[in-house]
Amino acid sequence: MQIANSNKCSILPLLPPSATNSVTGLISHSQRMSTPAGRGGRARAPAQKVQFRRSREKAALPSLSDSSDSDTDDRDREGHNKFDPVITNPAFDEYYKEQEIVSPEEWDTFIEVLRTPLPAAFRVSPSSQFCVEILSQLENDFRKSIRPEHSDDNDTEAITPLPWYPDNLAWQFNYSRRQLRKDHSLERFHEFLKLENEIGNITRQEAVSMVPPLLLDVHPEHLVLDMCAAPGSKTYQLLEIMHHSNREGSLPDGLIVANDLVAQRCDHLIHKMKRMNTANLVVTNHEAQCFPGGFLSETNASQIAAETEMHPHQLLFDRILCDVPCSGDGNLRKAPNLWRRWNAGMGNGLHSVQLQIAMRGITLLNIGGRMVYSTCSMNPVENEAVVSEILRRCEDSVELVDVSTELPKLIRHPGLRKWKIRHKNCWFSTFNEVPDYCRGGIVRSMFPPDRSHRNSVGDHTSEFGEKFNSNDSIDPQTAVQRVHLTVNYNDSVNRISNFPLERCIRILPHDQNGGAFFIAVFNKLAPLPAIRKRTISEQDSLPSLQDQLGNLVEYMEVLEVSSSNVQNNAGGNAHTKHKWKGIDPVVFLKDESIIDNIKSFYGISDSFPLRGHLVTRNSDSNCGKRVYYISKQVKDLLELNIRAGQQLKIPYVGLMMFERKRSKEGTLTCPFRISSEGLPLILPYITKQILYASDVDFRLLLQHKSIRFANFLDREFGEKAWKLIPGGCVVVLSKGDEAVKACTRAGDSTIAIGCWKGKTCVNVMVSPLDCQELLHRLFPGEENLYPPVQGSKPSISSDDLRDGDSIRTTVGC
Numbered sequence: 001m002q003i004a005n006s007n008k009c010s011i012l013p014l015l016p017p018s019a020t021n022s023v024t025g026l027i028s029h030s031q032r033m034s035t036p037a038g039r040g041g042r043a044r045a046p047a048q049k050v051q052f053r054r055s056r057e058k059a060a061l062p063s064l065s066d067s068s069d070s071d072t073d074d075r076d077r078e079g080h081n082k083f084d085p086v087i088t089n090p091a092f093d094e095y096y097k098e099q100e101i102v103s104p105e106e107w108d109t110f111i112e113v114l115r116t117p118l119p120a121a122f123r124v125s126p127s128s129q130f131c132v133e134i135l136s137q138l139e140n141d142f143r144k145s146i147r148p149e150h151s152d153d154n155d156t157e158a159i160t161p162l163p164w165y166p167d168n169l170a171w172q173f174n175y176s177r178r179q180l181r182k183d184h185s186l187e188r189f190h191e192f193l194k195l196e197n198e199i200g201n202i203t204r205q206e207a208v209s210m211v212p213p214l215l216l217d218v219h220p221e222h223l224v225l226d227m228c229a230a231p232g233s234k235t236y237q238l239l240e241i242m243h244h245s246n247r248e249g250s251l252p253d254g255l256i257v258a259n260d261l262v263a264q265r266c267d268h269l270i271h272k273m274k275r276m277n278t279a280n281l282v283v284t285n286h287e288a289q290c291f292p293g294g295f296l297s298e299t300n301a302s303q304i305a306a307e308t309e310m311h312p313h314q315l316l317f318d319r320i321l322c323d324v325p326c327s328g329d330g331n332l333r334k335a336p337n338l339w340r341r342w343n344a345g346m347g348n349g350l351h352s353v354q355l356q357i358a359m360r361g362i363t364l365l366n367i368g369g370r371m372v373y374s375t376c377s378m379n380p381v382e383n384e385a386v387v388s389e390i391l392r393r394c395e396d397s398v399e400l401v402d403v404s405t406e407l408p409k410l411i412r413h414p415g416l417r418k419w420k421i422r423h424k425n426c427w428f429s430t431f432n433e434v435p436d437y438c439r440g441g442i443v444r445s446m447f448p449p450d451r452s453h454r455n456s457v458g459d460h461t462s463e464f465g466e467k468f469n470s471n472d473s474i475d476p477q478t479a480v481q482r483v484h485l486t487v488n489y490n491d492s493v494n495r496i497s498n499f500p501l502e503r504c505i506r507i508l509p510h511d512q513n514g515g516a517f518f519i520a521v522f523n524k525l526a527p528l529p530a531i532r533k534r535t536i537s538e539q540d541s542l543p544s545l546q547d548q549l550g551n552l553v554e555y556m557e558v559l560e561v562s563s564s565n566v567q568n569n570a571g572g573n574a575h576t577k578h579k580w581k582g583i584d585p586v587v588f589l590k591d592e593s594i595i596d597n598i599k600s601f602y603g604i605s606d607s608f609p610l611r612g613h614l615v616t617r618n619s620d621s622n623c624g625k626r627v628y629y630i631s632k633q634v635k636d637l638l639e640l641n642i643r644a645g646q647q648l649k650i651p652y653v654g655l656m657m658f659e660r661k662r663s664k665e666g667t668l669t670c671p672f673r674i675s676s677e678g679l680p681l682i683l684p685y686i687t688k689q690i691l692y693a694s695d696v697d698f699r700l701l702l703q704h705k706s707i708r709f710a711n712f713l714d715r716e717f718g719e720k721a722w723k724l725i726p727g728g729c730v731v732v733l734s735k736g737d738e739a740v741k742a743c744t745r746a747g748d749s750t751i752a753i754g755c756w757k758g759k760t761c762v763n764v765m766v767s768p769l770d771c772q773e774l775l776h777r778l779f780p781g782e783e784n785l786y787p788p789v790q791g792s793k794p795s796i797s798s799d800d801l802r803d804g805d806s807i808r809t810t811v812g813c
């Protein structure tokens with residue numbers, strides 16, 4: 001096992017060699033077109049497909065055990081103490097010295113810091129009910145009480161806000177995570193971190209990994225795609241940003257699609273996202289380089305456009321985070337075992353898949369949209385090489401954004417303009433130096449954009465590895481095409497060698513005592529060359545060779561759109577058929593009687609739209625046990641997806657809002673209770689089944705979870721509870737006639753809990769952890785003030801509360 005890491009990227013390239021062109025790593029046209037969903041690889045029999053999928057996922061799994069921010073064992077699989085690792089590797093030193101990753105004067109500091117453990121970092125969620133209290137606790141309690149490691153050092157603080165993160169929301173703790181676990185003097189702080197992290201009030205995430213979401217510049221109305229999202233640290237941060245900058249008390253208009261290839265990693269992501277309580281998230285499970293994008297034919301697009309506000313032809317995004325799988329040497333401080341394993345081939349092997357994913361991202365970006373490409377690797381072949389190839393392929397449709405004035409307090413290094421490729425103990429400065437027998441592993445796009453990037457007349461090698469020489473016998477048509485290449489060559493050389501790669505950001509460990517990260521920010525200014533040329537070529541004749549070679553990837557996207565349209569339109573019942581095995585279908589709850597029943601039982605105001613916003617994960621929507629609420633944009637996306645033949649594979653969507661409770665007698669007026677997750681959103685619109693409790697009775701409920709009507713201290717409250725219709729209800733903390741508000745940064749929110757009114761008592765339907773947090777925040781130091789009340793033993797376990805299906809437990813009422 002390795003040390004956990006949210007940005008763990010040591011994932012192998014997840015395309016099997018057979019799926020890629022041996023020279024370039026790109027999926028070949030015929031391969032792409034031969035598979036219905038546009039996935040790489042030859043057409044496979046079902047059993048082979050399963051086998052293929054398993055082995056591909058397995059390839060990625062070792063890094064799962066590195067899982068992000070959790071604490072791990074002190075020993076690795078081979079029994080070495082992880083904290084006494086071999087923290088040196090001559091190949092590493094040689095490689096990065098040759099790349100001139102830092103100046104010679106900086107090298108010693110760079111390497112010295114790289115060999116020390118990484119300080120822990122975390123972020124306070126601005127959408128937490130207790131954000132202000134938590135920030136104050138950090139500032140006034142922990143910052144003052146925790147001494148720095150070397151307490152004679154008066155200038156250093158043990159815990160400080162990160163100066164570049166807005167609103168002091170992110171903090172760094174200058175102890176390693178191991179010290180945090182082992183040092184008794186830090187126990188109280190460690191407990192605080194664990195509890196608040198579990199609840200979702202804080203998120204443990206490496207400091208530098210918080211930079212890409214900040215540079216994405218997300219607004220509440222944006223459609224955002226996180227292409228490689230698991231385990232979800234950045235998705236969570238993006239959701240925080242989207243919700244925080246939104247108008248108080250309403251849902252953001254935008255949505256975030258969080259995608260990851262590995263199903264198990266999607267599960268980790270979902271677990272993390274559940275803490276956010278958001279109706280604006282869709283989790284998908286696709287190869288990012290083949291993320292579905294082409295949806296509708298011209299004919300049904302106009303109809304959809306009239307009915308929804310979605311882009312009629314394609315699913316395009318305003319913001320895309322492309323945090324690709326990488327070799328991960330920016331994590332050396334956190335995963336010192338990497339020192340032993342590190343070699344230059346790790347980066348080389350990932351370049352092609354990184355480029356494919358990034359190009360797919362650019363294709364899926366709206367004009368005017370922004371994409372952030374990032375890795376936690378320091379290696380230029382995974383970074384600047386990918387960036388310059390994107391710029392070359394996209395010509396003037398894409399610009400590399402100068403973000404030097406954003407996050408001004410963040411110390412950073414500019415991107416490199418020169419680098420070399422190391423392969424089998426050889427260094428190559430240009431692709432022309434690479435002998436033929438090495439060209440299977442080394443492709444031209446790995447090299448810096450200089451004169452070698454476009455080959456001279458005598459030696460044309462396409463991105464797709466086809467090499468043709470001027471001495472070959474050629475037909476006149478081909479000759480014309482070569483001249484065309486040569487003419488363009490001189491222009492493009494000038495443009496290419498002027499790519500402003502220094503606009504990329506490379507954060508190194510010694511910059512601010514953190515990890516390493518690479519970030520590049522792109523703006524899409526115009527349609528991609530292949531799309532523009534396609535329009536022209538549709539009018540004229542076949543595209544030129546230049547078009548075909550230079551832009552085949554994007555061209556395939558275009559073709560893919562057409563082919564998927566053909567399938568969708570030919571499918572006939574594609575709208576209703578669910579095509580993803582092993583994933584429950586997403587079904588709109590359409591039964592009016594169920595919706596009316598819920599609406600009238602809780603007196604939900606018409607201004608809270610329910611129709612069209614409720615989905616279940618059961619093909620018979622009337623039997624769904626859990627009902628999820630989705631925002632307007634998510635609704636539009638799901639409708640579009642259904643019409644387009646369910647191209648998106650969606651393991652998770654929506655905010656759990658209602659849970660069906662089975663009654664033995666079957667006499668419940670409304671079998672649905674409001675879930676804790678959905679309560680904050682719907683609370684302002686509920687007019688029935690609400691009780692206002694004094695702080696004493698509220699505290700009693702939190703402490704004992706189940707209280708008989710007669711045992712409430714306020715008799716009137718007990719009577720009101722008794723008079724409620726049996727079923728779901730809400731208890732609000734009040735002072736006199738006023739609901740008590742929690743002080744959040746975005747605005748005040750009412751303190752309330754979901755309950756169940758039984759025959760003789762009120763039962764709290766909140767997890768023990770959340771009860772503990774509420775007690776701690778609302779009644780500090782008094783959590784155990786009251787002894788258990790007789791006859792009101794808690795009878796609902798935490799599992800019951802986490803698993804909505806299990807609340808059948810009769811609660812002794």
Ligand SMILES: C[S@@+](CC[C@H](N)C(=O)[O-])C[C@H]1O[C@@H](n2cnc3c(N)ncnc32)[C@H](O)[C@@H]1O
Pocket residue numbers: 006007008009011014060209227228229230231232233234235259260261262265286287288289323324325326353
């Ligand atoms: C660097 S990690 C992402 C970290 C994540 N953005 C975060 O902040 O928590 C890379 C992720 O890419 C996923 N991955 C690897 N190959 C992929 C592919 N071809 N398509 C989509 N995801 C892929 C891995 O499963 C892994 O979860």
